[in-house]
Amino acid sequence: MAPRFTLAIEELQALLGDRLQTAAGVRQHHAQDESFHAPAEPDAVAFVRSTSEVSEVVRICRRHHMPVVPFGTGTAMEGGVNATQGGLSVDMSLMNKILSVSAQDMDCTVQAGVTRKQLNDHLRDQGIFFPIDPGADASLGGMAATRASGTNAVRYGTMREAVLGLTVVMADGRIVKTASRARKSAAGYDLTRLFVGSEGTLGVICEITLRLHPVPEAISAAVCAFDSLEGAVNSVIETIQMGVPMARIELLDSVAIDAVNRFSNTDYPALPHLFLEFHGTHAWVEEQAETVAALATENGGRNFQWTANTEERSALWQARHDLAYAARAMRDNAKIFSTDVCVPISRLAECILATADDIKTMPIPMPIVGHVGDGNFHVVPALDTSNAAEVAAVEAFHHRLIERALQMGGTCTGEHGIGQGKKDYLEAELPAGVEVMKQIKQALDPESLMNPGKVITL
């Protein structure tokens, strides 16, 4: 392929020096996330250091009609960072400063390259924490861009609720602050929420003000095995309806448990499990755990075991967070094809059980894991992408799963985003809505240079 965007790259090099890279290895590293989507290399990679630098970079790209693809940690699941139309990958990893923390206000402002674990390490001694936890140690910019969530969302919400305000560089290089630091505001259109989940297609998220939470006085975790998936799911539904403010309530089916046991050297029985966590005062955590233990027992739960031991608890959640890697390790050279539907909780048991039946027809093992308190679950097959029949079978399964979820009033993606792979499903889910999204995209990025080809097709 002949070099492209050579004039833009010259200008970018003049601005950034050796922080503008075109070496093959660097471009390859920025060609893909952790999904099965085909890698697509950018023409160059910019390692930016500040919001004003991002603004200058975007202005140069716009003058030369060069696509701009923001890159955080490359740990997403829908191919959002793959440079499908080439252009410039804007690597945010050097923008890793925690700009301010206010323990009194329980908020902080960070550059987009700060990762969730980096932030929590920084907060460790201040009595506050940041709850949102996708499996990977993702960057907070990437998490905002994909409207990420994780295991704590049932209690603390997703990035939609966590982000108080953003500083964004628009397609024309303008720097826009989307909100004040107030907790609550009715000041005009909710630009913050417009950019959260826009996956880099409306602008580059450079700084993020985040809502933090007080570290609870007491935290305890619990594990409970169930004879049936149905019993586990019904326990979740009843718990939520009782108003127990679960901090975490995660489902793993027996295939997922098998993957976890192998990858994390655990020895859970080969049955569906709930992993749970309770946050509060000592007395209140105990009361919550007793309520849920009773509900679980009524639904066929066995050996409801809870622990306030920090190490045991950390090991439990590390095993859960490593699930995608555990699933991938089930086979050699496999890539994860993660599904991500979310349905109203009244339909959750039905949706999971129909999906479990469907999985029985599939040629490969497919673990089910879920943030079931939200109605969100993933089927996580480890795919041999060189096997066309297998890929076709999994894609057909995925299609059936999404149709099932949409018919139940659900969504094709609870937390991973649309990226490259779900644009048609987004149109099926919100046909009139997509037309409005296109109008917004055209108004804010008329040349379609910001992560082009993702989320919507103009």
Place this chain on the structure above:
Amino acid sequence: MAPRFTLAIEELQALLGDRLQTAAGVRQHHAQDESFHAPAEPDAVAFVRSTSEVSEVVRICRRHHMPVVPFGTGTAMEGGVNATQGGLSVDMSLMNKILSVSAQDMDCTVQAGVTRKQLNDHLRDQGIFFPIDPGADASLGGMAATRASGTNAVRYGTMREAVLGLTVVMADGRIVKTASRARKSAAGYDLTRLFVGSEGTLGVICEITLRLHPVPEAISAAVCAFDSLEGAVNSVIETIQMGVPMARIELLDSVAIDAVNRFSNTDYPALPHLFLEFHGTHAWVEEQAETVAALATENGGRNFQWTANTEERSALWQARHDLAYAARAMRDNAKIFSTDVCVPISRLAECILATADDIKTMPIPMPIVGHVGDGNFHVVPALDTSNAAEVAAVEAFHHRLIERALQMGGTCTGEHGIGQGKKDYLEAELPAGVEVMKQIKQALDPESLMNPGKVITL
């Protein structure tokens, strides 16, 4: 004034029959909300019955370049329903059907004219409730349009968090569903949040899917008087930082208490007060109340009194909700000029105390009340709008208050919206953001027919 939009009105009459009104009394009734802003009559009023009818109405208006101004209950505070450019007031009061309730999913879908009390009456026996409670019995469409909140927001969030999805009629008559019924979604741009708070300027909100909450096992309320405003505010800050999940924590200064005593026949001592509410299990509510009582006592609180009696509790909150009417009743023929700043909670004491000092220079009594757990408070003078000097003094005070809040990282409006009166302040708060809002407005309503002149000036 010569009749305008006569052709449009003829077409609307053909569609709606006597549900299209041009009588002076009806137009006057639709000329204003509860604010001090000058009334502005529409040319006609349409009493619509369905989303598809709204779509037809909007199409007719567009063909004839007739402004469209949605009207709920007319109880807002920033003149959003006043037809400042004439046109058609679209009265939603006949769209008052509760379309579905799912106790299992804890959600419901309503037409936009359903009011918050109507909804809660309907839910009364189902173990679930809708928490958002502005002072008036507002329509849920109007509440969504203004991103309303109220006394419960500190625990349950605002309309931003409460709305799961909307059905909106766009400026060209298209009917758009903004989201699925899933609790959590990463499916494209967050259209729901874009319309929540758009104050009718991007489209007419016709149907709303709302998140509901389980009625807590136990509810108790408390009242506590303080020697100083500072002690009351510091109690609030410490309570929030302790992570006590207050359901309500409201501040009333001594002037507000005086207004309440007169209007609601209560006999609170003439001191700053906190009104509080706790939700949870019996044991947990007691634990919360003890924690807060201890914090209040340390900060000069006297006679922390709590009650689980439903009637006493209802009387307490009715008195609080009637505060705007109580303030207005302090003078004859007065109109409420409500301020609405919200600041980071670390600056709340400073902001309220500086504002209390400022009030001492004012010619009229000005109560302070606040949803202080969110950092949001109102100064609520009863204004004699025929007295130009008084109006000028209050406007100058308002200007100083907003400058103070913005300097502290706050917002000019926590929950009332921008409407007519705060457009300049919105530009001061988010100068680059307003430009993005204008781009969105132009893309979605190129002729600026949807509630023109509100929120932003094109």
